Amino acid sequence: MIERTMGLELHSLSLPLGPILEGYFMRFSLLEKAGGAILVTVWLLYGTIAVGNLLLPVEEPAVATTMAKAPSKQAAKTDVAPATQDLTMLLAAASPESGAKAFKKCKACHTTHSGGAHKVGPNLWEVVGRSKAGAQGFAYSSALDKFGGTWGYEDLDAYLTKPKEYVPGTKMSFAGLKKAPERAAVIAYLRSLSESPKPLP
Numbered sequence: 453m454i455e456r457t458m459g460l461e462l463h464s465l466s467l468p469l470g471p472i473l474e475g476y477f478m479r480f481s482l483l484e485k486a487g488g489a490i491l492v493t494v495w496l497l498y499g500t501i502a503v504g505n506l507l508l509p510v511e512e513p514a515v516a517t518t519m520a521k522a523p524s525k526q527a528a529k530t531d532v533a534p535a536t537q538d539l540t541m542l543l544a545a546a547s548p549e550s551g552a553k554a555f556k557k558c559k560a561c562h563t564t565h566s567g568g569a570h571k572v573g574p575n576l577w578e579v580v581g582r583s584k585a586g587a588q589g590f591a592y593s594s595a596l597d598k599f600g601g602t603w604g605y606e607d608l609d610a611y612l613t614k615p616k617e618y619v620p621g622t623k624m625s626f627a628g629l630k631k632a633p634e635r636a637a638v639i640a641y642l643r644s645l646s647e648s649p650k651p652l653p
């Protein structure tokens with residue numbers, strides 16, 4: 453039926469209508485004519501929708517950009533600030549005493565008093581604010597040696613979460629402290645290893 457209707461279209465395009473069309477329609481059964489009518493209706497509907505689509509895009513971008521802008525603003529907010537805020541709050545609440553207890557996990561490798569010897573790891577007196585790989589006389593891995601910067605609170609938090617992830621190639625063989633409050637307590641304890649502890653963030 454589709455072929456025939458297409459035929460009709462071709463004929464009506466190339467030949468004078470009138471008798472030809474009439475003769476044509478005579479050859480279709482009622483059912484076929486009804487089918488043709490439905491096809492034409494569908495085409496009309498389709499055409500209307502197509503025209504509608506041509507008009508719509510004028511409004512669509514406006515909606516799309518507001519939608520795209522809103523979440524990216526939120527993402528920017530949540531990306532940067534909270535980590536710092538979280539650590540700041542955790543450090544404010546952290547107790548150096550419980551940090552000292554948690555530090556038992558580190559004692560096998562680190563001394564903490566002024567002038568303490570290096571063990572498997574370097575002495576950690578005055579480590580907060582100290583250059584990374586900055587203890588005199590300790591043979592650091594080249595990974596930490598080349599890392600650069602000083603040990604700020606964020607850096608310590610990142611390193612102690614998973615040393616080998618923050619400094620790939622570090623020779624500190626320690627899995628990491630998974631719990632943020634425990635890390636904050638240990639960092640609060642490290643901060644106390646100083647003549648004049650650095651201000652909290």
Ligand code: HEC
Nearest residue numbers: 558561572573584585586587592593596622623624625626
């Ligand atoms: C198995 C031994 C070992 C354990 C356990 C260990 N460390 Fe270390 N740590 C090291 C070594 C070795 C280094 C030097 C890393 C390098 O050179 O890459 C190091 C480096 C560090 C540094 C950087 C010091 C600097 O001068 O740059 C800090 C801070 C640190 N450790 C803290 C800790 C804390 C806190 C713990 C416990 C939660 C801990 N470590 C547990 C061996 C250890």
